[in-house]
Amino acid sequence: MEVYVMGSDQRSVRCARVSFGKDEQTDPERDKKLLRYLFKHRHASPFEHNIIAFRSDKKEWLGILEKLENPAVQIYHSGGFVWLNLRNAINSMEHLPEEIFEEIKRFFPATWSIVEKRGDVSDEELSKLPYTRDRVFLQEKMETSSGWVGLVDRLELGTDMDYYTFIVECPLFVARQWHRHRFGSYNEISRRYTAYDIKFYIPEVLRKQAKSNKQASIDEPVKEPFHTEFLKEIKRLIEESYSLYERMTEREVAKELARGILPQFMKTRYYWTVPRISLDNFITLRTHEGAQKEIREFAEAIRDMVGYKGTDRKNRL
Ligand SMILES: Cc1cc2nc3c(=O)[nH]c(=O)nc-3n(C[C@H](O)[C@H](O)[C@H](O)COP(=O)(O)OP(=O)(O)OC[C@H]3O[C@@H](n4cnc5c(N)ncnc54)[C@H](O)[C@@H]3O)c2cc1C
Numbered sequence: 001m002e003v004y005v006m007g008s009d010q011r012s013v014r015c016a017r018v019s020f021g022k023d024e025q026t027d028p029e030r031d032k033k034l035l036r037y038l039f040k041h042r043h044a045s046p047f048e049h050n051i052i053a054f055r056s057d058k059k060e061w062l063g064i065l066e067k068l069e070n071p072a073v074q075i076y077h078s079g080g081f082v083w084l085n086l087r088n089a090i091n092s093m094e095h096l097p098e099e100i101f102e103e104i105k106r107f108f109p110a111t112w113s114i115v116e117k118r119g120d121v122s123d124e125e126l127s128k129l130p131y132t133r134d135r136v137f138l139q140e141k142m143e144t145s146s147g148w149v150g151l152v153d154r155l156e157l158g159t160d161m162d163y164y165t166f167i168v169e170c171p172l173f174v175a176r177q178w179h180r181h182r183f184g185s186y187n188e189i190s191r192r193y194t195a196y197d198i199k200f201y202i203p204e205v206l207r208k209q210a211k212s213n214k215q216a217s218i219d220e221p222v223k224e225p226f227h228t229e230f231l232k233e234i235k236r237l238i239e240e241s242y243s244l245y246e247r248m249t250e251r252e253v254a255k256e257l258a259r260g261i262l263p264q265f266m267k268t269r270y271y272w273t274v275p276r277i278s279l280d281n282f283i284t285l286r287t288h289e290g291a292q293k294e295i296r297e298f299a300e301a302i303r304d305m306v307g308y309k310g311t312d313r314k315n316r317l
Helices: 009-020 028-040 045-049 058-067 086-091 098-107 109-116 123-128 172-178 226-250 255-261 276-287 293-306
Strands: 003-006 051-055 076-078 081-085 140-144 147-155 163-171 185-188 207-209 217-221 267-275
Touching: 003 098, 003 147, 009 028, 009 045, 009 109, 009 185, 009 267, 028 109, 028 123, 045 081, 045 086, 045 185, 045 267, 051 086, 051 098, 058 081, 081 086, 098 109, 140 293, 147 293, 163 172, 163 276, 163 293, 172 267, 172 293, 226 255, 267 276, 276 293
Parallel strands: none
Antiparallel strands: 003 051, 051 081, 076 081, 140 147, 147 163, 163 267, 185 267, 207 217
16 A cells, blocks of 8 residues: 655654753653653644555545544545544554554554553563654754744645644744644643743844734834834843843742743744645745734745645635
8 A cells, every 4th residue: 555654753752852942862762761651641742743644535534534433533635645643543543444554663663562552561672662763853944034944854745735844943922823823733842841942032123013004014123213222122121031030940930930021032942743735824824915024934934945835725714
């Protein structure tokens, strides 16, 4: 059977470790223990960044859907393929065709052994399990004025459900806009866990509020001396709030509360795995002149990396 897979055991681990900002640091022995922990404690979202596609007609796909008792399982059909992520494959394994499991086991040997034994795997057994890694950390990376976006991987079969995984580093307010794009999966650094690598975006130019559109700006800086003055104030306040944050965490204030003092200019970092139809929708909406400049730059960078295919035009609304 024609089966295509994007991801590896390590991919889930990296998407889990981004919570601590440590997604670049992996080690097979520790990683396999983490996979067991994630599975046993139902920390499921890191598994969503692994994608499986297999050739199938709509009849077979509908047959699978018909057997599902769990309404939360998401399995799609596009361009002659059934598409699902690893989380959905785990949740529907008894209904999927036998032939795909050879590939699933080849791409996710550690994960699948843990799943098959329902997490009941000793450290010794774990140490003997094979483990798969990603070929590269990032295939491509582009800077924007407020952060960067990197392409981790892609699975392109020429369908509306082709999949892409990106890493994004951007200010909190850009992330808030981005995460409104619900069709896709996210795993993000958690400021409940870690004070690691806190950075801030400080705009070079303070754009003027647009008069014609209440939520937009125009490409013109506010007048001097206010421009220089406000930029100086912004830097001072960021330094002050970060210093208070540090003092609080040093004196055992929980990070989950201390972070409340950090401004929206703080950067966050997340993995985003997204199907083409949702990616095209993102590109259409966020490259539009009505979108905020900072997110527009990201959407343009993504379009430059993987193109725009117009699949979102199928949506009437
Ligand atoms: C310029 C601009 C201004 C905005 N202003 C605001 C604002 O002021 N306040 C605010 O809250 N948001 C605002 N948004 C966010 C906007 O309302 C959308 O939430 C966001 O653009 C994501 O779009 P989407 O729902 O099409 O994408 P996704 O959530 O990624 O959905 C992709 C596609 O999946 C389908 N879909 C997903 N979920 C559902 C569902 N539950 N029901 C039916 N179909 C679904 C649809 O076909 C959809 O097009 C703004 C967006 C833009 C671009």
